[in-house]
Amino acid sequence: ESQLNPNYSFENFLEGDSNRLARSAGLAVAAKPGGTSFNPLLIFGGVGLGKTHLAHAIGVDIKDKYPEKTVLYISAEKFTQQYIDSVKKNNRNDFIHFYQIIDVLIIDDVQFLSGKSGTQDVFFHIFNHLHQNGKQVILTSDKAPVDMQDIEQRLLSRFKWGLSAELQNPDFETRVSILKNKLYRDGVEMPDEIVDYVAKNIKSNVRELEGAIISLIAQSSFNRKEITIDLAKQIVEKFVKNTKREVSIDYIQKVVSDYFQMDVDTLQSKTRKRHIVQARQLAMFFAKKMTKASLASIGSQIGKRDHATVLHACKTVDNLSSTDKQFRKYVEDIAKKLAV
Ligand code: ADP
Ligand code: MG
Structure with a gap:
């Protein structure tokens, strides 16, 4: 019922320069939820860089250390939907009360709240209540608060109260260690040359990095193809092509x-x-x-x-x-x- 995914742990969240600040802040929050100045802790960064994973890891770690605490993970989209339903069903107060008694509230992708003034308003009140009572709030977003649009000023100012920590594109070494960790956990062996090739060519999205390796493993095991650089090239090309959607x-x-x-x-x-x-x-x-x-x-x-x-x-x-x-x-x- 906490909606946490135990696979998204700190252990599986590999550290690198690109995520050190956010990861350490997450660990600090997990050690003393509500008891650090990182409240709220806002993790921001581009698609596929590990925001959701890190947010879960904090929740999982808190649940581990403080089993009595109620931890809830929810996407901003689902939160919005629940709020709208509660208004329709005339139980907005129950909705608010439910969230006000949580010890650790994790809301993923808060940029989704932009332009949704009713939900922002209710979240503002929930946030204030939790914060005043020393409860921990963890947020993720695709942008830093200064770059968020159509979010009320009073809410933005709350977002800035704690710490905003950015997840950046992982460097080459980190990409290699993420891939090796994934292969190790899946019990698959792959030549270093291939791992390096994939890590060198997929730079800006960990999800795609993992996707390419999963494709490679699938090709080799289902089609019994040998994992060669050529095969890696074909697969990487598919991924890179599909992702070059940023307009020039x-x-x-x-x-x-x-x-x-x-x-x-x-x-x-x-x-x-x-x-x-x-x-x-x-x-x-x-x-x-x-x-x-x-x-x-x-x-x-x-x-x-x-x-x-x-x-x-x-x-x-x-x-x-x-x-x-x-x-x-x-x-x-x-x-x-x-x-x-
Ligand atoms: P976001 O929420 O920022 O879009 P996710 O948290 O969904 O990104 O991460 C995408 C994928 O990349 C997930 O499978 C996640 O486990 C993996 N990932 C991201 N960063 C790391 C990391 N530092 N170490 C290991 N896996 C990572
Ligand atoms: Mg996410």
Whole structure:
């Protein structure tokens, strides 16, 4: 009933530079739930980097050390659904009460609450109650609190009370040790050369790293193929292709210029004509939103501008889309065209 997955333990969560802070903070919280300044502990980072695993590991460890404590893991999505149901069934108070008596509350993927003001409101009250009573709250999110959108300010400020710890892309050594650990646990042997090849080529997502190794094992055992570098290449290619869904800045510029029926050179040109400036600003805005590129790199790719120009463009687009209906339509149309 705690919804914890015992396989997601600290033991199985390999340490590296990319996760050391978050992992250590997790261990500290598990040793003294509610008794550290890491309350809430917010773990953030990209897809497949171990947020859910680490959140479970903390819960599992607490349950181990303090069997009498009630620990609950729930995704923000499920939490939202439960809340909506409770409103429909007229037992919102029971819902609140249920959460207020938990000792350790783990909510996964809180970015899901964005734009859901009713759920944010109820969570705000639950959070305050738990925090005031020295109960531990653990949250995960795909972004840092400063980058979260459509979350109420008062809730964001609570998120920042404790510690926000980032899970970054694991470095090569960590990727190799994650793979070796997985192979060891599954009782499978694989040549180092192959493990290195996979770790070298899949860099930004541990889930895919594991997926590639699982495919390799399956190919070799079901199809009785020998695990060769060639086989590893084929499989890695499939994974890398499937994941290259991040749109490129070139593509964004192309979509935006097509939309305004101009060519990319015009969009990048130095002109101050209003509609061209707006197109350029929109391209910058979407590049910031949809790629991992820095402001400086976006600027240099969109007509050799500096980072301040890109920052200004993002702010302008934000402002205009809330004040100017026509402009908001541009933003929505382009967002649809860019949707992957
Ligand atoms: P997220 O919630 O950030 O999307 P998950 O926690 O679901 O990511 O992790 C994806 C997969 O990668 C899981 O199978 C998890 O066990 C594994 N994983 C992530 N980080 C590590 C790590 N440091 N050591 C071992 N396995 C890891
Ligand atoms: Mg997750």
